[in-house]
Amino acid sequence: MSALGFTTKIVHSDHKLGLEAGAVHAPIHNSVPYGFSDVQGLIDVFQGQPGHAYARTSTPTLDALCQKIQKMDNGVATAVFSSGMSAIVATFLTLLKAGDHVICSRFLFGNTTSLLRTLEGYGIEITLVDATEIKEVEKALKQNTKMVFVETIANPVTQVSALAEIGDFCEKEELVYVVDNTITSSFLFDARAVKTSLIVTSLSKYVAGHGNAMGGSVTDTGLYNWENYPNIYEGYRKGDSKMWGISQIKKKGLRDMGACLSSQGAHLISIGSETMELRMQRQAVNAMALAELLEDHPKVAKVYYPGLASHPQHVRAKTLFNGFGALLSFDLIDDIDCCEFLNKLNLVISATHLGDNRTLALPVAPTIYFEMGLQLRQEMGISENMIRCSVGIENTADLIADFKQALA
Template sequence: MMNDTMEDQKGFTTTILHSDRLLKPEFGALHQPVHTSVTWGFEDVQGLVNVFQNKAKGYAYSRQGNPTTTALEHKVTQMERGKATVSFSTGMAAITATIQSLMKAGDHIIASSFLFGNTRSIMQTYADIGISFSFVDATNVENIKNAIQENTKMVFVETIANPATQIADLAPIGDFCAEKGIIYVVDNTMTSPYLFNPIKVKASLVINSLTKYIGGHGDALGGSVTDTGLFDWTSYANIAQVLREQIKPDMLGITQIRKRGLRDGGGTLSPEAAHTISVGAETLALRLERACHNALTLAQYLENHDMVSKVYYPGLSNHPQHALAGNLFKHYGGLMSFSLKDGIDLFAFLNRLQLVVKSSNLGDTRTLAIPVAHTIFFELGAASRAEMGIPDSMVRLSVGIEDTDDLLQDFRQALEA
C-alpha cells in the first residue's frame, strides 16, 4: 500500500503512474474503475449508520464522493505532499466551498488584488452577505501585514497571477500567517504541484483547478482543496462542535470543507470526469517540461519583436519577480501574456494565428490565446483592469506542447503579415 507523502515515494511521475494500481482496485486494474453508482447499499444497517456518523470509512451517497473521486483525491494529496484532499466539479466550486465552509459573517479575508476575475467576483458575492475583504498587492508581505484586522481569518493568494504573472511574496506571507494563526490559502493552479508545492511556504490549504494542468487536455472540469496538515484546526473558532466531537483534530478543516462545502454546496465531481483527470495527471510532468520550454522560448522571441510593447513572463530577467520565481518554482510556467504596440489591430493579429487556438481555457496541450480586456476581465471595468495592470492590447497565452519551431513560426507569420 502506498503511503500518503511523496517523500516516501519514487519520483513524481512514477508515483502518479502507479498510484491507483498500488491501492489494489478490483481484478488487478491499473486505474480505479469508474463507479457510476449514486448510492451504496449495506447488508447491516449499522454499517450505514457508522458512515453517516463518521465512525467508519465508506460511501453512503455520491454527492460526498465515491471510490473514483477518492482515488483522484489520493493522487492530488500525493502530488501536493499534503494530508487530505476534497475534489469538486470545478476549481471555482473548490474556492467557493472553502470560503463558505470556513468563514462566517463578520469575518475578514485579505486577498491578492491580482486574483483571477471569477475568484474576485465570488469574493464580492460573499462581501454582499457579510464577509469583508481587503484586496492588496500581495507581491510584498508588508501590504498583507498592513491590512490585518482583529477579525482576519484568512489570507488568499495565487502563486502566479493570471494574466499579468505577478508572483505573491509566498514564503514571508506564510511565515506571517503562521505567526498570527491565520488560514493561508494558496491557489496553485498556474504552477501545479509539479512546479511548486505550497506546503513549502507554510500554506494551510492548497487550491487546484484540476481542469488546467493536472487534467491537462481540456476534456474535463474539476477542482480540489488539499489540507497540508500545517494549520491547527483545534484553535479555529469556526469549526462546528459536532465535528470536534467526531473527527480527529488534524482532519477537522478538510472534513468541514467536505461536509459543508461539498455535501451541502453540491459541487460534486462526476466519476467520469475524475477518471479522465486522473489519467491526464499521469503526464503532468512531461507536459509541463515542454510547455515551460515553449513559453520561455516564445517569451524571449516576443520580447525582442518591434511590434510587441511588453511581455509578462516570470522567466524573463526583467520580470519584477524573476529571481523569486527562480527560487520557488521548478520552471517558470506555461502562462504568459504580452501587449501589442499602439496602432496594431489586436483582433486582426489574433485572427491571423493559424496554429494557436483562440480560446479561454488554460493548461491545455494546445496553445491558447485570448484578448484579456475584452473577455475574461471585461466585467471588471476599465478602472479595475488598470489597477490590475491589464491594458486593452493584452493577449494571454496558455502555451502548449506543440513543436517549438512550429509555434514560433505561427507567431512570426501573424506578426509579419
C-alpha cells in the first residue's frame, strides 16, 4: 500500500488507536490521578514503563495528540506543552547549561527574542545571525556551541532561513538543529528533510486553526545521535538512545516545570488539525491574491510575502515548501497612517494571533515589537509603518474587496 496522504493520516489517526466503542475521536480524559489495581503498575510507570500516573506528565488524550503530531512531523516521538513558547522554553532549559553557546536567527518572533535575553542571564551564550546566509551561521561557530535555532519563515518580515544548508552544517558539526516550524507547519514543510533534530511548533496557530486552544509541541526526528550529547542526564541514558533527548525534554519540561497541556486543549487542537491542509490551501490562495493586489497598489510601499517573485528568498521558499503560507506583511506609504487604514477594514479583525480562520491584522511596531525598541526593529527589517496580516479562509473576492475599499 502506498504512503497515505497528509490529511488521510490525520483524520484516521485516532480511530487507528482502537478506541472504545469504535470512536473516531480520542475522548477527553479529565482525570488528574490514575489508579492501579496492583501497586506494582504504579511503580512501573514511575520507573519508566508506559502508562499514566499524573496528568502533569501525560493523559490518554495527550498521548493521542502526540501520536498525531508525530505522524505529521515524520518523527520518532513527540511531547506536547501548554503553548508554543513553553515548548521552546522546555527545549532550551532542559538541553542547555550555563557556559553553552547557541546560534540563533536574528529574525525571530519577539517573545522568543525576549527569552534569549533571559537565557543569557542564566549563563547561556547567544549569538544572533542572519540565518538566510549560511556563511553567517558558520562564522558564529564556537568550541562551546551546542545548538542552532531558526524559524522557517520569520514573523513578520518573512525572511526564509537557509534551512537545508544549516542542516548540513549542523550534521557536520554534530550540533542539535532546532527548527520552529510554526509559520509553515508540517503540511507546508517537512523539516526532517533538512536534517532537523527537533521540530518545535506552536499548535495554537495553523494546526488548531480556530483560535480556541493553546498548545505547543516538540518532535524528535530521530536523526540526532544523543549518545554524543554531553547534557543528557545519566538517568535518561538508558534504552533506545533516540529517545534520550525527548525523554529529558518531557520529564524536565512537564514534570519539573509544569508546562502541561490540558486534555480539553489537546482535544480541540486534535479536532482542528483534521482540516489543516484544507485551511492552509485556502489561506495561501488568499494570501497570494492579497500580496499581488498590495504589490501593485500605489499606496503600498513594500510587500513581504515569499510567494512573490520580488521576495529575496522566493526561489528558496519555492524549493523547500509545499506552498508559501498565509503570513503577509506590508508597508504603507509614509503619508498614510496604518492605524487609520486598519480601522477602515470591515472584515479584517485587529488582533494578535496567527493561523486563525479569520484574517487578522495589526500595526507591528507599536504592538508585538514595541518592547524591542527602534534600533532592534530596524535591525530586523521592521518599519514603523508595517502591518502584519494573518490571512484567513474568507472568500477571496470578499477579502480583496475589503482591502480595496480601505485603501481607497
